[in-house]
Amino acid sequence: MSNKVSVQVAVNVPLSMTFTYLADKPLPIGCRVRVPFRGGEQTGVVVDDQQSADVPAHKLKHVESCLDEIPPLPADFLELIRFTAQYYRHPIGQALFAALPGPLRRPQPARWPDERGWQLTLAAHDTEGPPPRQKARHALWHALAEPLAYQQAKAITPQAPALLKQWLAEGLVERVDAEPPLVVAEGPTLNDEQAAAVEAVAGSFGSFAPWLLNGITGSGKTEVYLRLIERVLAAGQQVLVLVPEINLTPQLVERFARRFPATPLAALHSGLADGERLAGWLAAWRGSAGIVIGTRLAAFTPLARVGLIIVDEEHDGSFKQQDELRYHARDLAVWRARQAGVPIVLGSATPSLESVANVEAGRYRELSLTRRAHGAAALPTVRLIDIRRQKLLDGLAEPAIAALRKRVERKELSLVYVNRRGYAPVIACTECGWLSGCPHCSSRLVWHVTDRRLHCHHCGYHEAPPRACPDCGNSDLKPMGQGTQRIEEALIALLPGARVLRIDRDTVGRKDAWEAIYRKVHGGEVDVLIGTQMLAKGHDFPALSLVLVLNADGGLYSADFRASERLFAQLSQVAGRAGRADTPGEVLVQTQWPEHPLYQALVAHDVAGFAAQQLAERREAGFPPAAFQVAVRADARTLEEASAFLDAAAALAEPPEGVTLAGPAPALMMRLANRERAHLLVESPQRVRLHTFLDDWLPRLAGLQQAHRQVRWSIDVDPQDF
Structure with a gap:
């Protein structure tokens, strides 16, 4: 054994530890290896070369082989993984392998692609x-x-x-061998606010500087990004751009490729095949891709010479991973910028309250874009339609129908926003009030007319609708409420000859679906768009003059304290799609609560005022961003089992002053996929104090598994929903 060396290897298993193996020669940290593990083979990554003192050498297994022709994973990438695993309290092996492309998770060799x-x-x-x-x-x-x-x-x-x-x-x-030149296509002339923003960020190149680019919809934030990217590329560096949704990626990729036609660009998102994702990931790591654009997982992409990080729509909840490794890509991007010593730009028309609070505390610097980039464009006029005393036709008020007809006659584009896909949110019995519920979840089954089935949008269960009420036998069952399919059907009938296009997760499943949609919209082949929140983010439809919002009231009185912030951001973003070119924009919102402060702020386009009011409420209640939270989540066959585990966990806690535990309490959706769910909330106004408590408390919880075998539990640091 004297000529053997020991190495620490991270393996993709749910254990918060690494494993000691023997190798015939020293292996570099970051090297991918094939190792024996529990009777089979696993891919591992060497993360340290120090043997644990409590493991006898004769009990150690041997590394079977080093897998790659490529260099070891870079040190700053491994440092990011260690931070992520520690901060989000996740096993380091699982955190590491979650960040790798699929082919690198498997025990097969990888090599650099031919980039000549x-x-x-x-x-x-x-x-x-x-x-x-x-x-x-x-x-x-x-x-x-x-x-x-x-x-x-x-x-x-x-x-x-x-x-x-x-x-x-x-x-x-x-x-x-070819070094591509920097070719830059001409862009529009910047206004003074855009130019000032570019100069301010460029002045911080070479050092860590977090910037909040607070720009109204249509103010030209993307053009600011492009000018900054041009300067970074000219300096021989790379740019990482994060976007919240996969459907925004093709639009940005096309725009960036037009501006920088000779610059290799890597797009990283879940819609790619394994080989495509690996090629882009390796090109980013090697440094040959000057621009890297991706969704939240791209936050982990290694970069050889990063000079700038951009997070577009930084407020968006899609940046938070909601299962397994529950990281927030925006927050990791800020950490990466600090690690690399480069500026980061967080762009939004409706900044998150966390970013607003960071500006107020002096941790971030704010740049404002207060007017639209297109010279003749102005923010749309927002009007509220009080539907309390109006008769609705398939969920549409007469003023809304008249406004849509007028746009069709003028050959202008309209958008009807209804954040519910399917035909109707529920089917109901007119006799006894029975509602179509999911047998596996605390949710309703949604009626989809296209396949004539009831679907659960949470667990995927679906069934044919009953011929009669299961409770009373009444055969008069009716769809209640409106989804995108029902509104589509209604508008086709109400607007004869109008070209109606529905956009939701049921219609954009194909890989090329968004390209076809853009082609139709920009080609003038659509009169009315109907869509969910995926249409509210970042899309630019110059001909769009009218936005009609339906069924928004449901978000006003949620038990989730973040619901108002999310609803205001959604409505502001979708309203901002209107009037981005020469045609004035108008937004109509159907509501039963026109006096509500949220709607009044929307009418006034008062993003800052609404944020200030929300921040004041959060501080008074002790909610984030005025405090920090960790949720211990548990699910089991019964709510009693889940709550018993959390009660036992709370009994093991010895919270210091300034740390409080609340609960256990049932989740807002208590039942999901036949599992009952509850959570225990840990809160503190000081992040360091909270994490110091977790260091002491979480190891104790591992021992509870024996007594609560039917319970699955997890940790969610900085939870975004409950």
């Missing part, structure tokens, strides 16, 4: 090449007289991959 450029061979110079009438081929052929990067070739013609493969086989092109 392309150029005509000497033999090709003796040929005439494609004729001028074949415009795409002709343009690509002549561009290949000089070394051409793959991204540049694709910018010339979408046929480039097939043509390059063909010409390579024919000996007409060859692979060459």
